[in-house]
Amino acid sequence: MLIAIGTKNPTKVNAVKSAFAPYISGEFIATKVSSNVSAQPLTDEETMTGAINRAKNALEAENAQIGVGLEGGVVKNEMGIFLCNWGAIIDKQLQPIVAGGARILIPEEIGNEVFAGKELGxxxxxxxxxxxxxxxxxxxxxxxxxxxxxxxxxxxSKLLVGQFLYEQGNGLAAYRLHKRGK
Ligand SMILES: O=P(O)(O)OP(=O)(O)OP(=O)(O)OC[C@H]1O[C@@H](n2cnc3c(O)ncnc32)[C@H](O)[C@@H]1O
Ligand SMILES: [Mg+2]
Incomplete structure (x- = not known):
């Protein structure tokens, strides 16, 4: 099985490999693809969409069986500005499985610079x-x-692969997102 990861960033590539390898035997390929959202997503929805698009674009670019996308962003609410991360697995059904990552508050000055238009990186x-x-x-x-x-x-990535395995074992599509927004 070919698993295409939609980035060349080693933090993401190494994470997917170490989370998936104990459960899915296959070959991994890291491929630079577009997220089709802004370079710095500013909402959960945009970050999640970026992850889904990366997964889909990677699957198609490499003609893989599975595509994986991970996307970083920030979100703002009444309590402050937080890191946010989303991931997606997609297969030929093209309906994604998604999961969110840990979030922490970031310093206000840094968060404000991001909302003023700079990339967090x-x-x-x-x-x-x-x-x-x-x-x-x-x-x-x-x-x-x-x-x-x-x-x-x-x-x-463990959350993603775990949901994928649960679905395979139980024949359910409960974890598939059916709505894709805009
Ligand atoms: O090559 P890609 O996969 O795009 O890797 P990236 O580091 O740019 O990662 P993202 O596009 O997913 O992240 C969007 C932006 O947010 C930044 N970012 C998000 N989380 C971060 C973190 O924990 N540490 C540093 N930068 C982060 C990142 O550098 C980008 O500027
Ligand atoms: Mg990026």
């Missing part, structure tokens, strides 16, 4: 004076290294 690079998004991630920086971006995406 670029802000974090300036803030930490090194590449963050392909290493520990903002989540790793702001949790003092207790949970890094790879670990967060690994748990998210």
């Amino acid at each position: 670029d802000i974090m690079e300036q803030f930490a004076k090194k590449n963050v998004s392909q290493n520990e991630g903002a989540i790793g920086i702001f949790t003092n290294g207790t949970v890094d971006r790879t670990e967060m995406f690994t748990q998210l």
Whole structure:
């Protein structure tokens, strides 16, 4: 089975491989695809849509059996600005399984810069004076290294593969999203 992962970011690729490998035997291929949403999603819906689009685009680009997409974003509510992450698995049925990742508050000044139009990855690079998004991630920086971006995406990927296996074992499509929004 060919499993196409819609990114070249090593935190995402390594997370999918380590979460899927114990359960699904197959070959993994990392492929750079569009998310068809903005580079910096600002809502749960946009972030989830980006994950679904990456999964679909990866499946099609590599003619794979399964496509996987992971997308990072931020969300704002009355309590503050939070990291948000979503992931999706898609197969030839093209109806996605989705799961969300951990979320933490980010400093207000950083969140405001994101909502003013900058990418979080670029802000974090300036803030930490090194590449963050392909290493520990903002989540790793702001949790003092207790949970890094790879670990967060690994748990998210386990949620995805677990739902996929549950569905296969039970013959249910309960976890498939049937509505795709716009
Ligand atoms: O190559 P891709 O897969 O696009 O990897 P990316 O690091 O750009 O990741 P996303 O597009 O999914 O994330 C959208 C933006 O949010 C940033 N981002 C999201 N979560 C982050 C985190 O935990 N640490 C650092 N940057 C993060 C990221 O760098 C982008 O600017
Ligand atoms: Mg990106």
